[in-house]
Amino acid sequence: MHISSSRLPLRRTCPTRSRGHLSRSGGRARAGLSAVALAVAVATGVAACGGSSGGGSSTGSTGSTGGTGSTTKADSSLLGPAKAATDTPVKIGWVSTGRTQAVDTSGEIRAAQAVVDYANAHLGGLRGHKIELVTCEDKSVPANAQACGNQFLREKVAAVGAGSPGQTDPWLKIVAPAGIPVGMNLVATQATLTTKNVFIWGNPLASFGTPAAFARDKKLTSAAVFVIDVPAASDPAKQLVPPFFANAGAKAEVIAIPPGTADMTPQVQTAQKNKPAMYHVIGDPTFCASAIKAIKALGITAPITALDRCIGADHGASIPGGFAGVDIIAQANVDPSTPEFKLFNAVIGAYGKNLKIDSISMSGYQGMLSLVRGVNSVPGTDVSSAAIATALHTMPPTTYALGGGADFQCNGKANSISPNICSTTGFIADADKQGTLTNFRSLDTTGIFKLGAS
The missing domain is CATH 3.40.50.2300 (Response regulator)
Structure with missing residues (x-):
């Protein structure tokens, strides 16, 4: 029995801290925390603020369901x-x-x-x-x-x-x-x-650190990261993605794309000039669908990772082949077994x-x-x-x-980034065409979550 996360709606909470700056007076530690503070905007799904709503409503209910799309009876x-x-x-x-x-x-x-x-x-x-x-x-x-x-x-x-x-x-x-x-x-x-x-x-940095760990695990040396261009998402992505990937031995280019961009072919073509070894997508279901669709339409075979919030109510219907072959970064392990x-x-x-x-x-x-x-x-x-x-x-x-x-x-x-964070949890899972997730696994994130000199 597998559980589908294709009905998990995007978290659309909108903190007022939409833009931040690194403090010079506080040194690397203070600057690092300032950057991380922005990262929660993406890590908890607020990238959708200012963008399309995407996720839709959930239709699963409890008692007779073992999760969204599952039919496991509660014990x-x-x-x-x-x-x-x-x-x-x-x-x-x-x-x-x-x-x-x-x-x-x-x-x-x-x-x-x-x-x-x-x-x-x-x-x-x-x-x-x-x-x-x-x-x-x-x-x-x-x-x-x-x-x-x-x-x-x-x-x-x-x-x-x-x-x-x-x-x-x-x-x-x-x-x-x-x-x-x-x-x-x-x-x-x-x-x-x-x-x-x-x-x-939990670990609010997993949205950035887990794909970097994925790159290291697969021995990939470069990445193109597409992020929805609202300050609460694109600012932290630009500050955190490059150092986290650098810690994994890879170079990452962050490409911010305006919300509501239906055809991202030009952006993908620009990114492809540098021949990235993988793509990572950060945004709401509508944004992610447009990005993945453009990547696939250009015949690119490089690995694609995306957040679990990318999987919306349409089950990836607008994407040729759906989410098949996309590695999903998840905050909760919802394997029903x-x-x-x-x-x-x-x-x-x-x-x-x-x-x-x-x-x-x-x-x-x-x-x-x-x-x-x-x-x-x-x-x-x-x-x-x-x-x-x-x-x-x-x-x-x-x-x-x-x-x-x-x-x-x-x-x-x-x-190491903050004493208030109690874990380094974060998972990656395989997805089928409709976004059903299987094979949840943790990746080694040793050394990933560091900013500046250690």
């Missing part, structure tokens, strides 16, 4: 024995973009709540305390995000969790000084990378209340379950903000939700 026995939370409630804040005119990420909140219900029934909640989720939607508006921070102070939450919210800094600047720890799945702004007691469970996906399917089936299984619900699931697992991995019953932060700093290697068995650890040593 409730995987939830484990009952272990109800019986101690006093602990409030955990949760921020999501929510529903706006441009995007609907309300499934992220519902997935987080499903994890809370699962944890309260089977994991003893948070250190024995029943979790109460305090939710807030930023609507991709800074003022709303600031209001979320004030709400969390009023509600006296012990910690704040998130998947990949569109706005982070406004509420972070409110909760962090109050000593409230923050855990997020895939977010990286200058503030989140440097603020004390912020924990980023893995224990982590089976558990995800069981949790969403039992507590998701017909929640769609897509990239949005996966982000909420990963964000909330990682917080619960991280805190619970350290013995104790204290759920004060200080105790939660200490537990996360001292946690042992712990299984990352939907990580294909990969671990995360928040001791500040997982990723």
